Each structure stands twice: as C-alpha cells, then as structure tokens.
Amino acid sequence: xxxxxxxxxxxxxxxxxxxxxxxxxxxxxxxxxxxxxNLEKKIEDNS
Amino acid sequence: xxxxxxxxxxxVLLIYxxxxxxxxxxxxxxxxxETIRNLYFHVPMWFGMISLFGASSWFAIxxxxxxxxxxxxxxTQFAHVxxxxxxxxxxxxxxxxxxxWGTWWHGDPKQNGAAITLLLYAxxxxxxxxxxxxxxxxxxxxxxxxxxxxxxxxxxxxxxRMQDSLHPGSGGNPGFNMYDLDHTMRxxxxxxxxxxxxxxxxxxxxxxxxKLIEEKYDNEKAPFNTGVNIPLDSHVRTK
Numbered sequence: 591x592x593x594x595x596x597x598x599x600x601x602x603x604x605x606x607x608x609x610x611x612x613x614x615x616x617x618x619x620x621x622x623x624x625x626x627x628n629l630e631k632k633i634e635d636n637s
Numbered sequence: 638x639x640x641x642x643x644x645x646x647x648x649v650l651l652i653y654x655x656x657x658x659x660x661x662x663x664x665x666x667x668x669x670x671e672t673i674r675n676l677y678f679h680v681p682m683w684f685g686m687i688s689l690f691g692a693s694s695w696f697a698i699x700x701x702x703x704x705x706x707x708x709x710x711x712x713t714q715f716a717h718v719x720x721x722x723x724x725x726x727x728x729x730x731x732x733x734x735x736x737x738w739g740t741w742w743h744g745d746p747k748q749n750g751a752a753i754t755l756l757l758y759a760x761x762x763x764x765x766x767x768x769x770x771x772x773x774x775x776x777x778x779x780x781x782x783x784x785x786x787x788x789x790x791x792x793x794x795x796x797x798r799m800q801d802s803l804h805p806g807s808g809g810n811p812g813f814n815m816y817d818l819d820h821t822m823r824x825x826x827x828x829x830x831x832x833x834x835x836x837x838x839x840x841x842x843x844x845x846x847x848k849l850i851e852e853k854y855d856n857e858k859a860p861f862n863t864g865v866n867i868p869l870d871s872h873v874r875t876k
Contacts, residue, residue: 591665591670591671592670592671601659601660604659605655605656605659605660608655608659609652609655609656612651612652612655616648616651619644619839619840619843620644622843623644623839623843626843626846626847626850627639629850630639630846630850633850633853
C-alpha cells in the first residue's frame with residue numbers, strides 16, 4: 591500500500607495534480623456550454 | 638438541456654470522487670493494493686456507457702415510432718459518447734489488468750464481451766456512414782441501435798456472470814454484493830457512478846445541441862445576423 595507516500599504527504603501532490611486536470615477539463619466544458627447557449631440564443635433572436 | 642443544476646451536481650460528485658477516492662481508506666488486499674481505487678474510475682465508465690447506450694436506444698425507438706429527425710440526432714450523439722466511455726473503460730481496464738492479473742488482455746468473458754459490444758457499436762457508426770439519405774439512414778441505424786443494445790445485455794450481464802473469472806461478479810455470483818464490495822468503498826463508488834454518468838450526459842447534450850444548431854443553419858441557409866451590415870461586395874474596389 592502507499593503508506594510511505596501518505597506519511598510523507600506526497601499523496602497530496604497526486605491529489606493536487608488530478609484536481610487541476612479535472613478542474614481544467616470541467617472548466618472547458620462549462621465554457622463550451624456557455625458558448626453553445628449563446629449560439630442558441632442568437633438563433634432564437636433571428637427567427 | 639440548458640439546465641445547470643445537474644451539471645453542477647456532476648462537478649461536485651466528480652471532485653468528491655477524486656478527493657475521497659484517493660484519500661479515504663480502502664481495504665488492504667493482496668496484489669491489487671492501492672489499485673483497488675480504480676473501482677471509482679474504471680467501473681463507472683461501464684455504467685456510464687450502459688446508460689448512454691440505453692438513452693441512445695430509447696431515442697432510436699422514439700424515432701421508429703415518430704420519425705422526427707431530432708430523435709435520430711439524439712440517438713447518434715448518445716451512442717458517440719457511450720462509445721467513448723466504452724473505449725476509456727477498455728483502456729483503463731487493460732492497464733489495471735496488466736498490473737493486477739499479469740496480462741493486458743486476459744481473455745476474460747467480461748473483457749471479451751465488452752470488446753464485442755464496442756465492435757457492434759462501431760458497426761453502427763459505419764452503417765451510418767454508408768448511407769446518405771437522412772430518413773433511410775435514421776431508420777436503419779435506429780433498428781440496428783436497438784439490436785446492438787439488446788445484444789449487449791447477454792454479452793455484459795449474462796455470459797460473464799456464468800463463468801469463472803478474476804473479474805468480480807463471476808462464477809454464478811452477481812457483482813457488488815456484500816462479499817465483493819467493501820462497505821467502506823460503497824459511499825464513494827455510488828456517487829462516483831452518478832457523477833461520471835451525469836458527465837456523460839452533459840457531453841452528449843452538448844454534442845446534440847451543436848448538431849441541432851448545425852441542422853438549423855443548414856436548413857435556413859442563412860448566416861447569423863450579427864447586427865453589423867457589411868455589404869458582401871464591400872471589399873471590391875471597382876464597381
């Protein structure tokens with residue numbers, strides 16, 4: 591088991607890396623979602 | 638599809654999955670050791686795939702009952718994301734198998750069943766690419782979609798359960814019973830499944846919305862009015 595990694599606190603580095611990756615990907619998804627919403631509103635305004 | 642609440646829920650659940658998945662206690666088992674934590678990342682890929690393919694077949698049936706092209710779009714995009722989840726499930730499973738079981742591909746019934754399922758759905762996409770006519774393509778792919786989903790059920794749920802295997806949920810026992818899944822892991826595993834499933838639906842709905850915009854644009858054949866009226870020949874110097 592990764593007891594050594596936990597006792598010296600390095601596990602938090604792993605956690606941090608994964609959270610950064612996750613935050614980046616989810617943030618990108620939100621960005622795309624907002625962009626698509628704007629496009630849909632544009633179409634509604636034109637029709 | 639524009640609602641935010643279930644997307645925020647997905648974000649919260651996924652962050653919880655990562656933090657709890659890495660930090661909380663897990664059973665100390667031989668051989669698998671810390672990789673048991675893959676349970677929170679590998680297995681939800683499959684539940685995600687199954688629910689996405691289920692949604693896809695649902696809309697395929699809806700199309701067959703009422704041939705509105707939007708159901709065809711829904712069904713196809715759910716199948717796309719389901720396929721992506723399936724590929725991720727296969728690759729994560731192979732990596733896990735290499736270090737826990739000793740080989741990348743064990744020939745285990747569940748591995749083989751999953752691979753066959755993905756081949757069936759790959760054929761679905763190839764079928765769509767081979768047809769041009771919108772309605773015919775939608776109808777044939779809807780029929781095939783339902784067939785592929787029905788075929789997936791014995792491949793993933795029935796046959797693997799009947800044979801002995803290293804995969805949990807084999808040799809006649811269902812998986813996730815009290816002998817297979819420790820009570821310390823369930824509080825992370827179930828929210829993880831929900832989080833990953835919601836993420837899959839989010840990505841699928843985005844694809845659907847983009848496809849619907851494209852369809853509308855093609856149908857109206859008019860560029861978006863941005864409010865700025867530039868004559869189309871304003872770049873020409875001599876008129």
